[in-house]
């Protein structure tokens with residue numbers, strides 16, 4: 001009698017042994033090819049939920065597979081642990097953010113270990129600990145010294161009554177959450193990273209294997225557009241400026257400009273507005289301040305504006321043009337001013353109709369009779385009412401008009417981007433302090449490396465004001481200038497947590513290195529990451545920031561490559577009861593409970609089986625029970641003694657062929673990250689082994705080979721179960737040190753037969769097909785033969801007769 005399969009006990013037993021034996025410890029080994037398999041590290045929010053498991057279990061399977069293939073695999077884990085949630089929890093519950101965070105890490109680490117993953121825990125990184133953030137600050141200083149970090153004005157929410165900055169979430173319906181005063185946008189000094197310097201490079205994804213949709217999202221985010229800057233002349237008493245510049249992508253419509261729109265914040269607005277329009281303009285500006293840029297650009301928001309009473313002159317035709325302000329124009333985009341061409345732009349058309357602004361057609365719609373337009377004509381066409389350009393095709397007009405404007409010095413071709421510099425200062429406590437000192441004599445001075453880290457003081461008084469608590473910690477604020485030794489003040493903002501995760505993959509290469517952020521030799525060996533897996537929601541934040549960081553580090557001479565992640569894979573999500581899991585719906589699956597009951601291996605395997613990893617799938621308890629039953633069968637098949645009854649040479653050959661075919665299929669699925677079909681192939685192999693065991697017609701040697709191969713192929717998915725079975729059948733070393741099984745193409749090949757194909761009883765072709773071909777497949781192959789097709793043309797197939805293993809006869813009419 002064999003003992004029962006008790007997965008939960010096996011989990012405990014093997015996790016302990018692996019830890020003691022340091023089975024998953026990795027170090028650089030120049031003799032072996034390296035493979036860096038990285039999973040996005042979790043934010044320390046409290047519990048490891050099913051989404052974490054779905055991100056981490058399959059990626060561990062892939063890493064283990066690579067290890068068995070002979071790669072030296074780095075598969076590290078750590079915790080992204082600075083940020084707002086910890087601080088909010090602290091304010092809400094009165095726990096210090098550090099205590100809250102470290103308790104969560106303790107809990108999450110325990111859960112991660114219960115997964116049986118091959119993380120080398122000696123390499124763990126925790127971004128909120130001084131030994132890590134010292135180097136985050138060091139990077140900040142490097143960026144500052146290289147002109148990539150700067151202090152500039154950026155808009156923030158400001159409550160005029162409380163006189164404080166508010167976080168976005170403290171603005172409720174445009175009002176201060178505390179005193180219900182209308183919140184205004186105020187430009188405050190903030191720290192920014194010059195990510196825009198890399199705009200062009202960030203749009204290129206040469207040499208990296210990333211999902212197309214992520215590449216498109218990044219390109220759209222950067223938003224490069226080619227256009228023309230045109231100046232309109234301004235001749236108003238008492239105003240020094242003699243022109244206003246606009247940015248347009250349609251210079252071919254320049255003769256159709258009937259109005260101009262400035263962003264309400266445009267510096268000329270105050271000067272231009274005539275006394276009779278002052279009040280209306282002021283009101284509009286005040287209203288604008290309540291909206292975020294995203295809200296202002298929303299397609300749902302009605303486009304409105306107000307007239308300033310001022311005019312500019314369109315230089316190409318001398319026409320007077322009204323100057324308006326409207327909130328859909330942003331000061332931060334282009335020049336903060338746009339030209340209005342109602343005849344050829346839908347938004348401008350609606351605006352002109354609403355405010356009775358003239359509409360002038362300058363590109364003729366097909367069959368145009370010279371009359372008024374019912375709607376904007378935005379397609380290309382012949383230019384009209386455009387002086388010397390009349391008759392020019394508008395698509396050619398773009399370049400022609402730009403050239404003309406350049407000759408006249410009224411404009412020039414230009415490039416514009418949607419992406420802004422990355423605002424990284426946070427008026428918060430729970431982050432790495434910005435390592436800058438402000439000295440009245442020397443200005444902004446970086447804290448020298450020997451004085452890093454600038455420690456986050458433990459004592460903090462949390463104020464729900466949106467201001468950094470560090471501001472009120474005098475001991476922290478008052479310091480000496482590193483340059484002149486005089487009294488100076490520390491920067492009290494902290495660094496956006498996204499900076500901590502922009503370089504963590506470098507730290508994993510040498511997590512205990514104390515001389516720099518990373519050991520250059522270790523980074524040279526491990527980087528770039530070969531496979532990066534995680535959620536697609538990080539497309540334009542983390543994944544863009546990490547690329548920026550890598551490029552900046554390359555240009556600062558710290559590393560020699562410009563892309564951090566060679567291949568990117570985004571997993572889908574798991575749903576339950578046809579819906580996304582959420583606490584309010586009560587359909588949240590708790591992984592811990594299943595691990596306790598069925599073992600980590602069953603949970604890991606079920607995650608891969610429930611759908612293609614990139615698509616996700618639905619969680620069914622019946623599904624996971626099926627996987628559990630399968631592992632019970634594998635347990636029994638392996639441990640029950642196999643005694644052949646009679647040995648059949650054909651059966652022996654067939655088993656070998658099946659074994660080689662399965663290895664081939666599973667290997668290919670693993671390589672292509674098709675885990676669900678990989679699991680299905682192993683289930684099918686198990687079924688066949690059950691039948692063979694009943695028949696008892698293969699040799700003991702072949703049977704053992706088949707069981708060994710099955711366990712080896714299952715090892716990445718079921719590390720605990722296979723380790724136990726591997727030892728029980730007599731192996732002395734860990735299955736996770738064994739080599740991935742190999743297949744022989746010749747042995748994997750199906751035996752073939754010749755299929756005779758007839759049309760109306762006449763021989764038309766002979767085709768080689770696998771001996772095990774089924775009826776449908778045989779009929780299909782027969783009809784697809786070119787020699788047969790000729791005889792089917794223009795005829796109706798009345799019947800297809802199949803004689804198994806011999807012949808297909810196609811009966812046609814007509």
Ligand SMILES: [Zn+2]
Nearest residue numbers: 159162176179
């Ligand atoms: Zn207030």
Ligand SMILES: [Zn+2]
Nearest residue numbers: 439442481484
């Ligand atoms: Zn100084």
